[in-house]
Amino acid sequence: xxxxxxxxxxxxxxGIFALLxxxxxxxxxxxxxxxxxxxAFFMAGAYTWTLLSRAGVPFLGxxxxxxxxxxxxxxxxxxxxxxxxxxxxxxxxxxxxxxMRLIVKAEKGLAGGVWGITVPSxxxxxxxxxxxxxxxxxxxxxATVALVFAFLQLLAHxxxxxxxxxxxEDDVAAAAVGKNVVLYKAQVLVLxxxxxxxxxxxxxxxxxxxxxxxxxxxxxxxVWIMLIVGGPGNNxxxxxxxxxxxxxxxxxxxxxxxxxxxxxxxxxxxIMFGLLIILILFYRPEGLLREGPVKTAARGKVSRWxxxx
Amino acid sequence: MINFPQLVVNxxxxxxxxxxxGTGLTLxxxxxxxxxxxxxxxxxxxxxxxxxxxxxxxxxxxxxLLAAFVAAGLLSVAAHALxxxxxxxRNAGLIHLMIASIGLxxxxxxxxxxxxGWSALSYQTLWQTYEVLTARLSALWLWLIVxxxxxxxxxxxxxxxxxxxxxxxATAANPELARxxxxxxxxxxxxxxxxxAALAGTAGVFRAADTRxxxxxxxxILLPIFAATVLGGIGNFYGLIAAALILGLAENFGVVLLSTxxxxxxxxxxxxxxxLILVLVLRPxxxxx
Numbered sequence: 231x232x233x234x235x236x237x238x239x240x241x242x243x244x245g246i247f248a249l250l251x252x253x254x255x256x257x258x259x260x261x262x263x264x265x266x267x268x269x270a271f272f273m274a275g276a277y278t279w280t281l282l283s284r285a286g287v288p289f290l291g292x293x294x295x296x297x298x299x300x301x302x303x304x305x306x307x308x309x310x311x312x313x314x315x316x317x318x319x320x321x322x323x324x325x326x327x328x329x330m331r332l333i334v335k336a337e338k339g340l341a342g343g344v345w346g347i348t349v350p351s352x353x354x355x356x357x358x359x360x361x362x363x364x365x366x367x368x369x370x371x372x373a374t375v376a377l378v379f380a381f382l383q384l385l386a387h388x389x390x391x392x393x394x395x396x397x398x399e400d401d402v403a404a405a406a407v408g409k410n411v412v413l414y415k416a417q418v419l420v421l422x423x424x425x426x427x428x429x430x431x432x433x434x435x436x437x438x439x440x441x442x443x444x445x446x447x448x449x450x451x452x453v454w455i456m457l458i459v460g461g462p463g464n465n466x467x468x469x470x471x472x473x474x475x476x477x478x479x480x481x482x483x484x485x486x487x488x489x490x491x492x493x494x495x496x497x498x499x500x501i502m503f504g505l506l507i508i509l510i511l512f513y514r515p516e517g518l519l520r521e522g523p524v525k526t527a528a529r530g531k532v533s534r535w536x537x538x539x
Numbered sequence: 540m541i542n543f544p545q546l547v548v549n550x551x552x553x554x555x556x557x558x559x560x561g562t563g564l565t566l567x568x569x570x571x572x573x574x575x576x577x578x579x580x581x582x583x584x585x586x587x588x589x590x591x592x593x594x595x596x597x598x599x600x601x602x603x604l605l606a607a608f609v610a611a612g613l614l615s616v617a618a619h620a621l622x623x624x625x626x627x628x629r630n631a632g633l634i635h636l637m638i639a640s641i642g643l644x645x646x647x648x649x650x651x652x653x654x655x656g657w658s659a660l661s662y663q664t665l666w667q668t669y670e671v672l673t674a675r676l677s678a679l680w681l682w683l684i685v686x687x688x689x690x691x692x693x694x695x696x697x698x699x700x701x702x703x704x705x706x707x708x709a710t711a712a713n714p715e716l717a718r719x720x721x722x723x724x725x726x727x728x729x730x731x732x733x734x735x736a737a738l739a740g741t742a743g744v745f746r747a748a749d750t751r752x753x754x755x756x757x758x759x760i761l762l763p764i765f766a767a768t769v770l771g772g773i774g775n776f777y778g779l780i781a782a783a784l785i786l787g788l789a790e791n792f793g794v795v796l797l798s799t800x801x802x803x804x805x806x807x808x809x810x811x812x813x814x815l816i817l818v819l820v821l822r823p824x825x826x827x828x
Contacts, residue, residue, distance in 0.1 A: 264634040266641075310819040317574050318819060320637055321769065324576075325762045325812045336803040451645065454638055497649040504646035508622060511631060511639050 238364035240480055242436055245371035248472035249429035250449075251456040252375075252382055252465060257422040259462035259521070260386060262398030263415060264316050265308075267323030268453050270330045271300040271423040273445040275430025277334060277341050280349045280440060289352045293431055300427020305420040312415045327447055335442045346441025349434045367436045374432060375469075378425055383465050387525045394418060395463075395524070448500075452479075455507050461517030470518055544674035546791050552680045552749075554787025555687030560742035561764045561771075561779050562694065563615070563735020569711045569774020570731050571627070573636040574765065577618060578739065579757030580647035585611040585740025586747035586756050587655055593662040593748070600664065600682060600748075604741050611740025612733040618643055619732045624725075644758075652754040659751040666748075683745045690738055691780055698776065707731055711774055763790070763811035770818050789814055 250268055257263045275296035282292045307326045311319040334341060341347045352370075356362040385391050393414060396404040401411045434440050452475065460471020482502065486495040493501075510517070523529075564578050585607035592603035622643055626636055666677040698704040709717040710727045718724050746756060767786050771778030793810040797803070 258634065262634075264637060266637070310816055314819065314823050316633055317637070318769070318823070320634070321574060321765050322816065322819065325765070325815060328762055329809050329812050332805060332809055336805040448645075451641055454641070458638065493653045497653040500645045500649040501653075504642040504644070504649070507642035508639050508646075511626060511635050511642075512629070515629075515631065515635060 232361065234361055235364050238361070238368050240476065242364065242368050242371050244473050244476045245368070245375045246429050246433050246436070247453065247456060247476055248375050248469050249371075249378055249432070250426055250453045251460065251468040251472045252378055253422040253425035253429070254453050254457050255462060255465060255468040256382055256385070256394075256425070257418055259457060259464065259468065260391060260394045260398060261415060261418045262316070262401075263418060264320045265323050265419065265422065266320045266447075266450060266454075267307075267325070267327035268426055269445050269447060269449040270307075270323065270327035271304055271426035272430040272433070272449060273327075273330055273334070273442075274300040274303050274423075275427030276434035276440050276445070277430075278427065279431030279434045280347055281341060283350050283352065283435070284347075292352075292435070293428060296427040296431030297424040298427075300430065301420045301424030304423025304426075305416055308419045309416055312412050312419075324447065324450075327445075327450065331442045331445055334445075342441070344442060346439055348439050349437070351438060352435050367432075371432055371436075374428060378428070379465060379469065386465060392524055452503075455503060458507060458510055458515075458517055461519035461521065463521030464517070464519045467517050467519035467521075474518070541795055542673050544672040546795065548671075548674045548676055548680065549791040550784070550787040551684050552787070553790055554784040555684045556742055556745055556749075556760070557764055557767045557783035557786055558687045558780060559683075559690060559745070560739045560760060561767045561783060562690065562776065563732075563737070563739045564764055565768045565771060565774055565776060565779045566707070566711075566731050566735045567615075568768060570707070570728055571619075571623065573623075573633050573640070574768075575618075575623070576637060576640040576761070577644040577647060578640075578736070578764070579761040580644050580651070581611040581615050581736040581739045582743040582746065582757035582760065583648065583651055583754060584614055584757075585743030586752050587651055587743075588740065589744035589747060590655070590660060590662065590752055593664050593744075596663045596665060598664060600744075603744055604686070607740035607744045608737040609740075611743065612737030614647070615732045615736030615739075616729055619729060624728075648754050648758070655754070657754060659753045661751045662748050664748065679745070679748050683749075686741060686745070690741075694734075694776060703727070703730065759808075762808065766811040766815040766818075769815055772824055786811055786814060 250272060254265060254268060257265045278299040279292045279296040282295045287295065308319060308323060311322040335344050337343065338345075351357065351363065353363050353366045356366055386394075393404065393409055396407075396409070397411055397414055404414075405411045437444075456471035456475045457468055458471070459474055460469065461467025479499075482495070482499050486499075489495070560582055563581070564575065567578075568574055588607045588610040589603040592598060592606055593600065622639055623636060626639055631639070664679075666679040668675055668677045669681075670676070696704075698708060706717070706722045706727045707730070709720070709722055710724045714724055717727075743757065746760060750756075763786060767779060767782040770785065771780070771782035790807055790810050794804050794807050797806050
């Protein structure tokens with residue numbers, strides 16, 4: 231494989247996973263919601279994008295459709311579990327991911343079922359030079375990550391973000407000061423799922439062919455590893471985690487070709503990532519980057535006032 | 540033509556499987572207060588342990604069941620002692636425990652994959668079949684139903700009549716209070732983790748004998764088991780008995796319904812999910828309360 235394309239490809243995947251870990255950070259890192267079915271919304275976005283773009287809808291239309299579909303599903307599916315303890319949400323989202331995959335597999339007329347479906351390229355004009363296609367994809371992914379990141383960063387440091395942190399720390403207390411906890415949680419899950427849907431759309435567009443076996447629960451697990459490694463509650467951590475884990479993933483895939491292991495390298499990789507997450511939860515559960523203080527507009531004023539006196 | 544006796548038999552088979560596999564999940568969930576997703580792998584390990592004893596035709600099933608019972612139980616105890624208890628001692632939250640259990644699940648599943656490979660295997664035992672009314676019933680299913688029934692009765696007696704059973708119930712209801720009254724809650728927890736997973740291991744043998752054997756075996760029935768656990772009320776063993784039977788009936792009659800309305804029978808797994816969602820909307824505490 232062309233090394234330039236390999237590097238571009240790596241960063242396209244880092245970007246797509248960064249979107250997923252950012253969205254999980256909004257849900258879990260800020261609000262404390264355990265979404266164990268991230269892949270379901272990623273998949274909903276990917277298939278919506280595919281069907282729309284096959285119907286001739288332009289790039290931004292597909293993107294909006296993917297976000298909308300995933301967001302609506304996110305709201306519908308998680309709502310029944312939101313009033314209950316957090317483990318119910320985990321079970322419902324996990325199950326929903328598997329059901330989504332089942333539906334796509336069983337409804338062969340919808341999107342090719344198990345045989346998968348090809349996705350038209352949004353950059354068909356550049357098809358003659360593969361490096362340009364990869365570059366254009368990277369640009370699109372980076373622009374999306376930058377927008378989403380800026381938005382989530384503003385959100386996290388806004389009064390809205392402070393309510394989310396309040397819900398995470400103590401949702402009874404948040405309710406006691408008059409916040410509609412279930413509504414906030416529902417909004418967060420709709421937004422988080424929509425971001426995952428966008429990631430799915432960009433993924434489908436980039437890989438040009440999707441089938442249900444690309445959307446195993448493993449994807450969700452990897453996003454969780456990224457966020458926990460990077461640092462829940464910190465958007466920079468979500469980015470860093472996506473980078474570190476995807477590079478590790480690539481590294482072990484390259485190492486496979488050079489190492490002689492007694493164990494099949496594919497099994498070895500999963501055993502390694504499984505142990506990694508357990509060790510991190512043991513020894514550094516706050517991740518690489520800790521959650522920083524909330525940056526409010528008044529923080530500068532207060533620190534100036536404190537230092538002047 | 541719908542064969543009702545057959546559907547009832549099938550429902551009991553499915554329900555029995557969910558009961559055996561779900562007992563440990565609901566008991567440890569109630570006791571340790573987090574859903575252990577690595578539970579699927581205890582079922583799988585039981586199935587593969589059984590394979591060591593059912594490789595050739597004509598081998599008896601009891602040693603396989605016992606070996607699966609012990610192997611899955613020991614794995615569960617090890618998982619609790621090495622991963623979950625230390626994490627809980629470090630005040631890990633509910634979500635951290637769930638993530639750790641998923642991570643552990645991958646470790647065990649792929650270790651099994653490394654040992655036995657990923658291509659499907661099958662037991663070589665031939666099961667005699669009987670005809671009851673219009674239903675066909677294999678000896679395997681009889682074994683399953685009888686085992687599930689006996690396990691249910693034994694657990695009922697254990698929980699209500701023995702000191703250790705009382706200790707289990709006390710620990711589940713209020714761990715601090717149990718500790719101050721002199722119950723060794725650590726030992727009670729370990730015993731529950733052993734017993735529950737051990738039953739799940741035997742469920743693995745039955746599942747593998749009925750279908751095929753590969754590392755995803757446990758994962759494939761994990762969701763219905765979770766549905767049964769929630770439906771019965773988490774930690775509620777008697778609720779689980781009813782829930783397992785209800786899910787068994789819902790799945791087997793549901794499949795017939797699916798094919799009559801022209802939907803793929805692959806949606807069988809979705810039935811459990813649908814039941815789960817309905818329970819969460821209508822009766823979140825489960826059937827019993």
